[in-house]
Amino acid sequence: MLDDQPLTRLASRIPKKESVDLLDLLDNTKATEKRKSSTKTKAVPAKKAKSMKKDVKATSSKQPAKTEKKKKAESYDATRSNAETIISSTTAYPFRVNDKSILCVYCQELFEDPDVFRNHMDAEHDYFSIKVAFHHLPKNEFIKVDLTNLRCRVCKNSFPNLDDIMAHVETEHGKKVDKAGKFGVMPYFLQKDVYNCAVCDKNFPSLFHLNRHTITHFLSYVCHVCGSSYVATTGLLRHVRSKHQNYEVSCKKCKKVFPTMEAKEKHRRTQKSCMPYCCSKCQERFLDYKTRKKHMEVAHGQSKQKQNDPNFIAKRNAEVIVKYSTVYPFKLPEENMVCVYCCESFPQPAEFRAHMDEEHETFNPKMAFLHCSEGYIKVDCTNINCRLCFKNFQNLDEIADHLYSEHKKPLDLSVALGLQPFHLENNKLFCAICRAKALCLRQLSRHTQSHFWRYTCEACGKSYATNTALRSHIRFSHIGNEKICRKCKGTFSSVEEKRKHMLESQRCWSHLCCVCGERFISWHAKQLHLSECHGVEKKVYVCPECGGVFHERKKYRTHFRLSHTDDNYVCSCCGMKFVTKKTLEEHRVSHTMEKLFPCTVCSKSFPRKKNLVQHMWIHMENKRFECKMCNKKFNQKVSWKTHMKSYHPELVEFEGKNNNIKLMFSVLNE
Template identity: 45%
Template sequence: MSNAIHNAKIIVRYTTAYPFKLPVRGMVCVYCSDAYDDPALFRKHMSEHHANVKINIAFAHVFYGYIKIDCTDLKCRVCSATLCNLDGAVEHLVDQHNHNIDLSCDLGVQPFILPGEKWNCAICECKFISLRALSAHTMAHFAKHKCDSCEKSYFYLNRLERHKQVAHIGEHRICLRCKTTFESLDAKKDHVHESPLCWEYICTLCGERFPTMALRDSHKIQVHGMKTKEFVCSECPKVFTNRRVYKRHFTIAHTNEYFACECGKKFSSQFDLKEHIVVHTKEKSFICTVCSKPFARKNNMVQHMSVHSNQLKFECVDCSKRFKQRSSWRTHMKSYHPDVPLKSHDN
């Protein structure tokens, strides 16, 4: 057993640092697999049902690396003393109870402080839109495997290798579901568009697959009668019905992670900033290989290329008419089927 895991087991055994897993259902209890979206309910569950710590079960999923712990309300299990933070807890266990914690190595834990609806990093105080986003950020504090080609870091070496395969193999791209390799990103997109078995998003109620999260959520609302989900900003009173719009708002309005243009406009991603900058530069660096028409943005050029193709990729599901370009399809939908939400068919 590594010294880091040894340290983590002492912390979990002798304090109310509650270990949890984070698969896809919120905070999952390491003992009974109950899941909680509310951290306060998770801590209540741990306090009432798992006061007796079972270390072997708690660490069964930790083969190497760090265990996630909720250390919002830290107390010593030996003497019931209130502990101000993780460092204070370690100092208390060493000085007051003579526990053998190896301070020359990592503590073996990823700390989370989760007082309510806000998701702030326990290490650097950065703000995040969700617990999952916070977890990914927290992992980066402990990640030991950094990509040589970009700034991304991974805790697990196999995750880094997978990232390199997909992101840094020249122009080639791999479909993660069927493992087919394509010579360009556009070729991969065409493959995914035409291959429902490779669509990423699955309806948990009926098993149908969708190419985008928006289409899956729209399906759940229209077919299964689910209510439109609202995203309430944890930092201000604004409410959103679109997760992507909410994420963009949160990044720009409540964090320092945005990308700013010299004109003062802010963007949630570097890609969006680059798309905006051409407004100032008037640059048209994307050239159609057939007719040499220049475009400021790559996606506009790609859409234009369909003019030179006989493929009718966009189909109206109401009248079966097909179109070369998305813009033509959207115009058709608005003119002849105005009552049909575009997002319900826009793949």
């Protein structure tokens, strides 16, 4: 049992609470979202981070440098820093509570017996990534730790409480302990069938009840309207929005609005069509996962079918190959490869492979599949060796056949292996299946996935790798006449309304600044922001095949596709190559002299549809282009341009990019 005095740093019977102003909290929501999005970009290698800092210093002025330092100071959290010191320097084992079981934060395994959990942590996670331990937690929340066998990881000495061991690691081993912050952990003494609170020693019937009680000692944020308390600002914000603001409580399925959350919950429980869980076989809906699972077993025999399901067998094949060979699984959230075990990012494949050899010689294969609940995971197959006999192999089929025949591993070679292969070497990217060339890793990933398309839309013929992706496509493209915003799920009666919404709603813009979290409507706007606000140098693109240098991404991609690949369209008349079929058709009319697009007003014909659209503005009453100086309006851009060049040549540089931006805003304002 812990003394009261050492736990004063952790919590008290009557917690010290902070009253938060509702208006300030709601106004600062956007800023909070930006900070969250910016924290995701911290997992970058040290070498890359240093080079980025040098570039910023060399290109930016003094003022951006100051703001960058200010942001770093604001992002430091003394409480989280102390919690990281506790996890990394002591045997305070972090965990999560899943119903009545203990969940390991590193490999997601469940344990009923606390002793088995502690033995698992000693045997399997003697080495671990501190980032994974906090991956599931919001920034302000405390992590749960088991203090039953509390020891120093450096000198192996035992301690009765956190105060003693934190003083020890600070004075004896020089670890950083910030006394201005709290410890950042929720203490537990986990014993089998005994559930006593580590703070007040109160007894409870189960781990579930103990967990709910322990949280009450750490409620730091209080609603000043009704007095409800929360561990972090995120919970308080949800409470404020639902209880004390003019906030519409609506059902996501039928869009019906309710006066309270209780009314919505009652509707969700009674209205069959709005229940959240759906049977994939008969489309019947259920209130919870367990009821649907029971229905699937009784009505459709899913438990028997699972053993014969090709997707289940493919995943089992993939687990065996990852476990017994040096095919290295990775994620690709952006342009860099990310390790599935520790979430570290690598710009170069060679650095990633060296990291896997050094840091993850021993690993849990199940962790490689946590990010991919459906479909096949990506693996680097550049250097495939058997982990049992160290023989080298060229591809996945060879290593799979070897493991099955030589080492008798449980592989079903009649079913897919469940892996997407990548060969990444010599700065040249080729598809491991068809040897097609690719510009970058993201483009190669999209191409490789096309070899694993198994689900096709019957309406339009588009194909997808997973059933979930197909259902999402059908939902957004082929159900009803309404147009849906993929970001906010808002519905619109026409394409024009949806387009207007996309122009006005900044939170639905798809391009996000990785530094400050601001969103942009186009990739070019984001790049301009990075250059002007964060001092990021404009990227220069070098062709890996011929060494040509390009300053614009579009020209670089066009050059690579036309000059170094066969993925293009060739004119049968003159042999010119084009990136798209549309541009080829527009070019072809210059040979055939066809004019297939007549004007319905004056009967004049045009060879291309875009020429007809431009011509139709002559017949429109609404004139889009206006000269602000002399109040003249023009139907066509070319007429407006001619006027501006003749009468106001000093106002606009027509050859520059600024003209395009001014023109865009001029058109939108109209």
